[in-house]
Amino acid sequence: MSEMIRITLPDGSAREVASGTTAAEIAAAIGPGLAKAALAARVDGEVRDLARPIERDAELALITARDEADALELVRHDYAHVLAEAVQNLFPGTQITFGPATDDGFYYDFAPKDRPFTEEDLPAIEEEMRRIIAKDEALVREVWTRDQLIAHFRAHGETFKAEWAGELPGDEELTVYRSGDWLDMCRGPHLASTGKLDPQAFKLTRVSGAYWRGDQKNAMLSRIYGTGWLNKKQLAEHLTRLEEAAKRDHRKLGQEMDLFHLQQEAHGSIFWHPKGYLIWRQLEAYMRRRLDAGGYEEVKTPQIMDARQWEQSGHWGKYRENMFVIPDEVPNTEDDGPVVSNDADWMALKPMNCPAHVLIFRQGIKSYRDLPLRMAEFGCCHRNEPHGALHGLMRVRQFTQDDAHIFCRQDQLVEEVALFCDLLDRVYKDLGFDKYAIKLALRPEKRFGTDEMWDWSEQSLRDAVAATGRNTAEFGWEELPGEGAFYAPKLEFHLTDAIGRTWQVGTIQTDTVLPERLDASYVGADGERHRPIMLHRAILGSFERFIGILIEHYAGKFPLWLAPVQAVVATIVSDADGYAQDVITALAKAGIRAEVDLRNEKINYKVREHSLAKVPYLLVVGKREAEERTVALRPLGADARQEVLPLDEVIARLTGEAVPPDLRS
Numbered sequence: 001m002s003e004m005i006r007i008t009l010p011d012g013s014a015r016e017v018a019s020g021t022t023a024a025e026i027a028a029a030i031g032p033g034l035a036k037a038a039l040a041a042r043v044d045g046e047v048r049d050l051a052r053p054i055e056r057d058a059e060l061a062l063i064t065a066r067d068e069a070d071a072l073e074l075v076r077h078d079y080a081h082v083l084a085e086a087v088q089n090l091f092p093g094t095q096i097t098f099g100p101a102t103d104d105g106f107y108y109d110f111a112p113k114d115r116p117f118t119e120e121d122l123p124a125i126e127e128e129m130r131r132i133i134a135k136d137e138a139l140v141r142e143v144w145t146r147d148q149l150i151a152h153f154r155a156h157g158e159t160f161k162a163e164w165a166g167e168l169p170g171d172e173e174l175t176v177y178r179s180g181d182w183l184d185m186c187r188g189p190h191l192a193s194t195g196k197l198d199p200q201a202f203k204l205t206r207v208s209g210a211y212w213r214g215d216q217k218n219a220m221l222s223r224i225y226g227t228g229w230l231n232k233k234q235l236a237e238h239l240t241r242l243e244e245a246a247k248r249d250h251r252k253l254g255q256e257m258d259l260f261h262l263q264q265e266a267h268g269s270i271f272w273h274p275k276g277y278l279i280w281r282q283l284e285a286y287m288r289r290r291l292d293a294g295g296y297e298e299v300k301t302p303q304i305m306d307a308r309q310w311e312q313s314g315h316w317g318k319y320r321e322n323m324f325v326i327p328d329e330v331p332n333t334e335d336d337g338p339v340v341s342n343d344a345d346w347m348a349l350k351p352m353n354c355p356a357h358v359l360i361f362r363q364g365i366k367s368y369r370d371l372p373l374r375m376a377e378f379g380c381c382h383r384n385e386p387h388g389a390l391h392g393l394m395r396v397r398q399f400t401q402d403d404a405h406i407f408c409r410q411d412q413l414v415e416e417v418a419l420f421c422d423l424l425d426r427v428y429k430d431l432g433f434d435k436y437a438i439k440l441a442l443r444p445e446k447r448f449g450t451d452e453m454w455d456w457s458e459q460s461l462r463d464a465v466a467a468t469g470r471n472t473a474e475f476g477w478e479e480l481p482g483e484g485a486f487y488a489p490k491l492e493f494h495l496t497d498a499i500g501r502t503w504q505v506g507t508i509q510t511d512t513v514l515p516e517r518l519d520a521s522y523v524g525a526d527g528e529r530h531r532p533i534m535l536h537r538a539i540l541g542s543f544e545r546f547i548g549i550l551i552e553h554y555a556g557k558f559p560l561w562l563a564p565v566q567a568v569v570a571t572i573v574s575d576a577d578g579y580a581q582d583v584i585t586a587l588a589k590a591g592i593r594a595e596v597d598l599r600n601e602k603i604n605y606k607v608r609e610h611s612l613a614k615v616p617y618l619l620v621v622g623k624r625e626a627e628e629r630t631v632a633l634r635p636l637g638a639d640a641r642q643e644v645l646p647l648d649e650v651i652a653r654l655t656g657e658a659v660p661p662d663l664r665s
Contacts, residue, residue: 076101086128105227136195268397275564301356393548417464437476572622579626
């Protein structure tokens with residue numbers, strides 16, 4: 001007779017079942033509806049296949065489509081496997097490598113036998129994937145030894161898989177998943193069968209090159225990307241978002257609006273044009289006013305510091321590969337390179353501002369009465385990002401942070417974090433973002449500091465968010481194990497934009513490590529030296545990336561206070577040229593950023609051109625307007641209604657709308 005085990009369900013009820021019972025069997029015992037809906041199981045927190053036996057007492061939760069995050073990861077993993085099987089069916093001799101799920105889909109890397117894959121191959125592969133799904137073949141988990149894996153893959157000409165299998169631990173449980181005669185090495189879990197996938201809920205999107213194991217010294221592979229969802233409605237919504245995102249692409253709009261450009265001579269750095277830099281200046285001025293009101297003191301620190309400083313801070317050992325380093329001796333053209341004796345002979349462009357801020361804090365004796373000290377800097381930083389990772393304004397090598405560091409006592413920490421959360425909330429709402437999520441990134445495996453320090457730091461951040469009432473589902477509160485920085489846990493703030501995408505921008509981190517490493521201290525009420533707590537915080541993250549987000553959020557149609565050109569005065573006939581100049585003069589006197597268009601072009605042409613440039617207001621003037629001292633005011637937008645108004649009334653409307661949100665009464 002089989003041993004009986006106790007299975008505890010999410011509602012607290014328990015069932016006694018025989019050891020070796022599967023989650024699928026338990027679902028069927030509960031009811032046929034649940035058995036049909038179940039996709040996988042969470043056993044003591046671990047996601048498993050429904051068909052995997054449960055051998056001991058356990059807590060069991062059945063995963064259905066309602067558990068969207070888990071369900072999506074499962075189906076995307078399965079779509080990747082079906083993709084690999086389809087490719088090998090259609091292109092015999094193709095080798096498989098890896099195929100993970102991604103945030104919105106999946107990909108798989110292949111080594112084709114004859115030629116790289118192209119996007120022309122995708123329709124046939126999609127059709128073969130649908131055929132495999134329709135076969136509804138069971139996805140069966142099997143445990144193999146390392147030697148079995150190596151022998152199998154070598155026998156089938158899968159040299160990449162054999163290489164990877166050879167590096168796996170010999171004493172580890174290794175698994176493959178089989179569907180019919182096809183199999184792949186995989187940890188799982190998977191759905192019960194290919195038929196659990198919706199054949200109308202995926203789409204292959206593109207093909208690119210990728211190096212084996214991400215190393216350019218290795219073979220070039222063909223990577224096929226796809227997007228996968230639980231049903232065709234979700235897929236349609238996603239494709240609509242992609243279409244809308246393409247229209248809002250900040251690189252496309254940046255060119256159309258003449259904001260910035262990028263070029264080969266400065267990979268990862270931005271050439272800001274006057275209109276783009278005007279947006280920057282408006283944003284910077286706004287942030288400076290908010291910081292001044294929040295009790296911050298602004299500083300400016302050097303771009304280059306000695307390697308010994310970075311070594312002492314801990315960045316040299318953990319971050320050096322991402323830093324731009326400079327030898328203190330210029331290489332001789334007859335030699336192989338610069339002569340350096342040790343790390344102390346090197347300088348580095350700063351990748352972050354924090355060590356320099358500690359050095360300012362250390363100037364002079366600080367008392368407990370001086371704290372909190374809030375030190376802000378719009379600091380230009382450099383990070384040697386991989387060339388392939390660079391992406392417009394979103395991922396660059398030179399960037400400016402809206403950075404600040406708060407030095408405080410332990411008893412001040414919760415209040416300071418709460419004040420920061422309130423400040424960040426005001427800024428995001430002023431900039432047009434009403435929705436954001438707060439996530440607590442907890443200690444990583446490799447870290448500085450003691451467990452006691454991490455316990456205290458993490459709990460302090462929890463308490464601070466709770467004090468503001470934002471540790472709720474409304475704010476998407478979530479804890480992320482292992483995702484903190486090497487020196488501190490952190491709160492992350494994820495904005496939701498106009499088309500539902502999320503962007504991680506703001507952050508605040510509780511750091512007790514850097515003040516210790518750089519010997520920062522203050523004199524306490526007891527007359528003894530104490531270490532301050534150092535809060536690393538940013539709201540925008542970087543100006544470059546945040547402006548890119550703003551461009552896409554507003555689709556280039558900025559609120560008037562941020563728009564680089566707020567109005568264009570366009571003439572219908574040349575007889576109105578003199579009056580148009582009078583209008584421009586009046587607008588400039590009122591502080592409105594305006595341009596005049598006197599070209600001998602039809603007014604419809606001018607309207608289209610300035611609409612493409614996303615100018616908020618077009619002020620059209622002809623002979624009649626000149627005689628009556630009026631303008632035809634045309635707001636940006638296809639459905640905008642034109643109004644003929646007195647010039648003074650138009651100026652009053654525009655000046656009221658152009659006031660930055662923090663200056664409005």
